[in-house]
Amino acid sequence: MRFRTAFILIALAWYSTAIVQGKRCVFLTLDTCRADRLSCYGSQTSKTPALDELAVNGLLFENALVTAPLTLPSHCSIFTGNLLSHHQVRDNAWYRLKSTAPTLAELLQKAGIQTGAVIAAFPLERRFGLARGFDFYDDIFAREGKKGEPWYGHRPARFERSGYEVTEVALQWLRENALAGKPFFLWVHYFDPHTPYEPPSPFKERFPDQPYDGEVEAMDDAIGRLLAGLKELGLIENTLFVAVGDHGESLGEHGNNGHGWDLYQPALRVPMMARLDGVIVPGRKIPDPVQPTDLYPTVLEYFGVEPESTIDGKSLWKTLAEQAPVPAKPVYxxxxxxxxxxxxxxxxxxxxxxxxxxxxxxxxxxxxxxxxxxxxxxxxxxxxxxxxxxxxxxxxxxxxxxxxxxxxxxxxxxxxxxxxxxxxxxxxxxxxxxx
Ligand SMILES: [Zn+2]
The missing domain is CATH 3.30.1120.10 (Arylsulfatase, C-terminal domain)
Structure with missing residues (x-):
């Protein structure tokens, strides 16, 4: 009997590994990133070739609206698939993710997928609850650069770090963990466009009066380095790429600056796109309203992992892979x-x-x-x-x-x-x- 139980357990483990074999996902969250500042969303001033490359080779959602214009609540929605009414993290810093529903990383880890995260700023530091399910959660913001490292001397800060450093840490993790052909899920968080707006050269000089746009370009440049590194490692094919903003930024519209204060489109409308060569037909644009909560079931469906609870998000996998219409629903x-x-x-x-x-x-x-x-x-x-x-x-x-x-x-x-x-x-x- 014991032998039989052991056999069943081994068979189940083999089956769940076989399902996800060879699948991998690089999941980018773009902090404080307005959709209209990316050239693939029509920006006439800032140029974002790296994110454009993802969009051109994949599918772009024209009207992705976040569940809250704040970093922690919005990321909790992305990684639990739920609106604030269900995960109950309603502000930064004062709240902790305590909901008993499993996070995306927890479900993937349980299915035998390697999970890594590289975090760029304090609002997502591990104490707030999003590290659950990650084998690796790099949230060290005060790492000192050495001469010759891309982030040396750039924006020294205790509570955030530049996209260049984030990219380097992410590539290091990939070099150590992604080459054995094992499935993985890597979340990379970019925080550059957040205040204070201090873009590095040459972006500072390109946008002397619009430093926010300079920060968006600097973030895109760092993402370009990540994509170049993935190409070198042979990890572009068979990798699902997702990029999504956590909220936008008001830049004077309706008399507001920053985010958290209002629910107008500059604060809510974010980039959202996905690329998977050979599966997602390139160049499609979807106008229907969607939410980042939809990415949780989408990524699970890609990996063939079942959600364990009812969630607010609706899977967009069939929209991505089979060109099915977006499930109709209001967004909140x-x-x-x-x-x-x-x-x-x-x-x-x-x-x-x-x-x-x-x-x-x-x-x-x-x-x-x-x-x-x-x-x-x-x-x-x-x-x-x-x-x-x-x-x-x-x-x-x-x-x-x-x-x-x-x-x-x-x-x-x-x-x-x-x-x-x-x-x-x-x-x-x-x-x-x-x-
Ligand atoms: Zn944010």
Missing amino acids: SETIYMERERKTPGEGIFCIVAGHWKLISDRKGRPMEFYNLEQDPGETKNLVTDKPSWEQAHGYAMHLLLLNYIKEAEGEPGHAVEELDPETMEAMKTLGYIK
Whole structure:
């Protein structure tokens, strides 16, 4: 009997390894990256050849909207497949990912896939809960460069590091772990476009008045080095590449700067693309609204691993591999960041986007703003007071859905800490989150 059990276990282990054999995924998250700053999304000023190469050889989602305009909540959505109402990480620093649902890395690790992560900034440091499931989680931001290393002398900081250093650490991990033909999942986080905007040369000189754009180009340059390194290692073929922003950045639109303060498109609309040569037909662009939560089931389906729980995200694998339509669903976003910052409880806002319609409400669910994104992409004509448009656009139905979402979001206990430890407080101040 014992022999039989052992045989079954060995057979199961062999089967799960065989399913994922040879499969690999390089998963890039682009912090604070607006979609419209990439040339593949139509930017006329900044040039992003590395990300363009992924897009041209793969599939680009034109309307990917994040679940929250904040680093930790948004990354928790990416790696749990859930909206904030279900993972309950509603702000940076004060929250920890405690949900019992397995993360993407946990499920992949369990299936025998090697998992690595290289993190560029403190908001994703291991104490906040995203290291679960990673064999390797490199979150050392204060590593001192040596002369001759690409990041030497560049932007020394205790709480973040440049894309060049991130790329080097990622390539080192690949050299040590990816060459045995074993399947792997590698997450690489780039933080360059985040404040403070201090692009290195020559990007600083190219954008003296738009340093944010210089940072986006510098990040792209670092990603270019990663892709070149992958080519050298022979790891372009049979690798699924995913690139996705965690949120955008307001640059003066609606009187705002930065992120966390509002739910307008500059803060919510991010790049999202995938490439897998020989499987994903190159050059396709998908206009339907999607969310980074959809990547969790998509990557699982690619590896042939079953999700263990119900999640909010919907797999886009058939859209990528079989050109199937995107599963239709509304997308949700929220932020309560300003409540703590301005000490104004109840000021948080929520939004729902269905097709090209967008509704923003206050924390009690009262409609505040309603836009037709097709006719008014800059969100300048608020239709919420325009009764005929409101009714014609099924705004009321969207309102009911949003009310449901808010009820669910507020119904779960949060995972916030009472106060920040001194290091977290210093990091949040350095990165501009706390004044
Ligand atoms: Zn971020």
